[in-house]
Amino acid sequence: MIGSFNRMMWRLFYLPLAEVKNESTMSEFPTFISLSHSPLSESEARSLLQDRGCGAHVLFVGTVRSSSQGVAVRHLEFEAYEPMVHSVLEEIAEELRTQFGIRGVLLFHRLGRVDIGEAAVIAGVSSAHRKEAFQACAHLMDRLKQTVPIWKKEFTQDGAVWVTPTP
Amino acid sequence: MIGSFNRMMWRLFYLPLAEVKNESTMSEFPTFISLSHSPLSESEARSLLQDRGCGAHVLFVGTVRSSSQGVAVRHLEFEAYEPMVHSVLEEIAEELRTQFGIRGVLLFHRLGRVDIGEAAVIAGVSSAHRKEAFQACAHLMDRLKQTVPIWKKEFTQDGAVWVTPTP
Amino acid sequence: MKITVLFFGVARELVGERQLALELPAASKAGDLRRLLAERFPGLDSDLAYALAINEKFSGDDRQLQQDDVAAVLPPVSGG
Amino acid sequence: MKITVLFFGVARELVGERQLALELPAASKAGDLRRLLAERFPGLDSDLAYALAINEKFSGDDRQLQQDDVAAVLPPVSGG
Numbered sequence: 001m002i003g004s005f006n007r008m009m010w011r012l013f014y015l016p017l018a019e020v021k022n023e024s025t026m027s028e029f030p031t032f033i034s035l036s037h038s039p040l041s042e043s044e045a046r047s048l049l050q051d052r053g054c055g056a057h058v059l060f061v062g063t064v065r066s067s068s069q070g071v072a073v074r075h076l077e078f079e080a081y082e083p084m085v086h087s088v089l090e091e092i093a094e095e096l097r098t099q100f101g102i103r104g105v106l107l108f109h110r111l112g113r114v115d116i117g118e119a120a121v122i123a124g125v126s127s128a129h130r131k132e133a134f135q136a137c138a139h140l141m142d143r144l145k146q147t148v149p150i151w152k153k154e155f156t157q158d159g160a161v162w163v164t165p166t167p
Numbered sequence: 168m169i170g171s172f173n174r175m176m177w178r179l180f181y182l183p184l185a186e187v188k189n190e191s192t193m194s195e196f197p198t199f200i201s202l203s204h205s206p207l208s209e210s211e212a213r214s215l216l217q218d219r220g221c222g223a224h225v226l227f228v229g230t231v232r233s234s235s236q237g238v239a240v241r242h243l244e245f246e247a248y249e250p251m252v253h254s255v256l257e258e259i260a261e262e263l264r265t266q267f268g269i270r271g272v273l274l275f276h277r278l279g280r281v282d283i284g285e286a287a288v289i290a291g292v293s294s295a296h297r298k299e300a301f302q303a304c305a306h307l308m309d310r311l312k313q314t315v316p317i318w319k320k321e322f323t324q325d326g327a328v329w330v331t332p333t334p
Numbered sequence: 335m336k337i338t339v340l341f342f343g344v345a346r347e348l349v350g351e352r353q354l355a356l357e358l359p360a361a362s363k364a365g366d367l368r369r370l371l372a373e374r375f376p377g378l379d380s381d382l383a384y385a386l387a388i389n390e391k392f393s394g395d396d397r398q399l400q401q402d403d404v405a406a407v408l409p410p411v412s413g414g
Numbered sequence: 415m416k417i418t419v420l421f422f423g424v425a426r427e428l429v430g431e432r433q434l435a436l437e438l439p440a441a442s443k444a445g446d447l448r449r450l451l452a453e454r455f456p457g458l459d460s461d462l463a464y465a466l467a468i469n470e471k472f473s474g475d476d477r478q479l480q481q482d483d484v485a486a487v488l489p490p491v492s493g494g
Contacts, residue, residue, distance in 0.1 A: 046209060046228070052284050055232040058304075060297065061213070061224040062494050078493070081422055081486055084470045109493060117219050121494045130227065130414075134305040137225075141297055141494060149467075149486075150493030151423030162424040163492040229414050245413065248342055248406055251390045276413060288414045297494075308414060316387075316406075317413030318343030329344040330412040 031093040032106040033086055040108045040119045049104045054126040056133040060141055062121040064114050074155045076114045081149040085109075092143045100136035102127040107140065109150060120152075198260040199273040200253055207275045207286045216271045221293040223300040227308055229288040231281050241322045243281045248316040252276075259310045267303035269294040274307065276317060287319075335360055335401040339367070345384060345407040348377040358399060364388060365395030367405055384409045415440055415481040419447070425464060425487040428457040438479060444468060445475030447485055464489045 032048045034040075042061060049057055064076050093105040104126035114120050123140045127133035144150075145165060152163045199215045201207075209228060216224055231243050260272040271293035281287050290307045294300035311317075312332060319330045339356055341349045358366065364386050372379035386393050387406040399405070419436055421429045438446065444466050452459035466473050467486040479485070 042213060043210060050230075050284070052230075052233050055230055057228040057230065059226045059228070060301070061226070062297065063217075063219075063222055063224065065222040065295070066219050079422060079426075080493070081420065081467070081470075081488065084467060084486070087470055117217075128232070130229065130308055131305070134227070134301055134308075138298070138301040141301075144494050145491070147472075147491065148493050149422065149488050149491055151489060152492040152494075153423070162427075162489065165490050165492055246342060246346075247413070248340065248387070248390075248408065251387060251406070254390055311414050312411070314392075314411065315413050316342065316408050316411055318409060319412040319414075320343070329347075329409065332410050332412055 029097065029103040029105075031090055032104070032108075033089050034108045035080055035082055035085060035111050036108065037110070037112045040110060040122050042119070042122060045106055045108055045122045045124055049106050049124045049126045051104055051126045054103055054128055056127045056130040058125055058127075058130075058133040058137040060121070060123040060137055061119050062123075062141075063119050064116050066116045068154060068156070071156045071158060073116065074157070075116065076120065076155065077153040078109070078111050078114065078120065079151050079153075080109070080111055084149045088148050092140065092148070095143075096125065096136045096140060100125075100127070100132040100139070102132055102136045105136075105140065107144065196264065196270040196272075198257055199271070199275075200256050201275045202247055202249055202252060202278050203275065204277070204279045207277060207289050209286070209289060212273055212275055212289045212291055216273055216291045216293045218271055218293045221270055221295055223294045223297040225292055225294075225297075225300040225304040227288070227290040227304055228286050229290075229308075230286050231283050233283045235321060235323070238323045238325060240283065241324070242283065243287065243322065244320040245276070245278050245281065245287065246318050246320075247276070247278055251316045255315050259307065259315070262310075263292065263303045263307060267292075267294070267299040267306070269299055269303045272303075272307065274311065335362070335399070337367075337399055337401070337403045337405055339371070340404065340406040342407065343409045343412075345378060345382065345409050348382075349375050349407075362399045363395060364393050364397040364399060364405070367399065368395060371407070378407065382409060415442070415479070417447075417479060417481070417483045417485055419451070420484065420486040422487065423489045423492075425458060425462065425489050428462075429455050429487075442479045443475060444473050444477040444479060444485070447479065448475060451487070458487065462489060 089107055096102055096105055102125045106124040108122040110120050123137055125133050125136045154161055154163050256274055263269055263272055269292045273291040275289040277287050290304055292300050292303045321328055321330050335358055337356055339354045346352055385408040388397055388403055415438055417436055419434045426432055465488040467488055468477055468483055
């Protein structure tokens with residue numbers, strides 16, 4: 001299980017060197033990122049985030065709804081610019097740690113076809129205190145939807161469309 | 168598993184009749200409440216909250232930290248006024264549904280001794296949209312700490328104290 | 335009239351009991367119960383900002399008590 | 415100079431390819447790449463408010479391109 005997280009090492013390759021000013025800008029706390037074509041494991045997410053120094057753990061699970069603006073959804077498909085997902089998420093994680101003082105950050109996202117009721121995304125944070133944990137996890141989801149290079153195609157009874165963000 | 172949730176029926180006994188003005192004030196969505204002397208199951212919490220009409224599920228897990236204001240904590244003990252926990256939580260759940268438009272509401276809380284690293288509380292909500300889910304779950308935790316009749320005793324190297332809320 | 339009083343948390347430890355049966359004069363109110371408790375149990379006075387529930391509802395001091403009511407002494411809560 | 419261009423989401427479908435090798439004049443900038451793409455692919459113009467990444471970093475139109483750069487056409491994202 002943990003073996004699948006060699007991707008934690010992505011940060012070494014994808015954070016542009018200019019931004020790694022010194023050792024202290026690299027967080028001592030982990031960022032767990034996984035892009036997966038198979039179902040996401042919530043229990044894996046929780047055990048990765050578990051931290052004895054943290055009393056607060058907030059997890060968001062986004063599942064595929066059976067309708068979107070009144071139209072019946074059949075399934076979704078996701079694609080991503082994978083290496084850039086990792087580098088953008090590492091930057092977001094550092095932003096969360098600076099703004100909210102949280103520790104662990106996690107984002108699991110499905111790729112390819114995702115059926116109704118399945119989890120498309122799991123976002124999580126761990127923190128000493130709960131208010132910061134809620135704020136940071138909500139902010140992580142906001143940032144995901146603003147800047148992380150992942151695209152969703154919605155397959156409905158009326159055909160298939162690439163979803164564009166509502167302003 | 169589900170059999171342990173005959174407590175959902177508490178609402179029938181503990182909501183004062185004067186407040187049940189008509190059928191429509193009783194939510195059609197479930198409130199899951201459990202007070203337990205044994206470890207809380209996050210997977211049970213998640214499967215109870217799962218709802219195909221909801222795209223957003225937020226779960227808060229509060230675990231026992233190994234230190235509190237710099238003092239090493241050995242363990243905690245909780246006690247509750249159980250029937251009143253149920254009636255107060257039902258009122259909070261209706262408040263959340265009115266304010267945030269969420270659907271499912273869940274609160275699991277440990278009683279008795281809880282050791283370091285264990286979950287003392289799991290709070291969860293399900294909703295069509297994520298912003299409301301984050302706000303409602305944070306609010307549920309705020310209300311828990313303000314008005315739900317549960318008390319915590321902290322056992323440290325210096326002795327044992329009943330925790331009083333910080334204003 | 336006879337009522338039952340439940341104690342929780344620090345109040346339970348101050349009183350040394352989870353539950354007591356108390357005899358109160360007819361037409362007593364919740365505030366009268368507070369005064370009786372403060373007389374009998376040092377600590378159960380203005381030092382402890384506790385709430386009273388009558389029959390599992392938070393109640394103010396002018397709440398009328400009745401025979402067989404269940405009162406509960408609820409110190410500031412600290413769940414979660 | 416030769417660069418690689420990656421396409422995602424609706425841009426990938428408009429172009430019909432995941433990836434193209436393009437020849438650009440020396441000293442071209444990201445903005446020049448935008449103009450070239452708009453000429454060659456109907457739809458990859460101001461109708462699609464896409465971002466450009468160069469070597470996996472979001473980049474403005476005045477970003478200088480170099481031989482072997484990897485550009486990416488990123489339509490508005492919609493993860494989650």
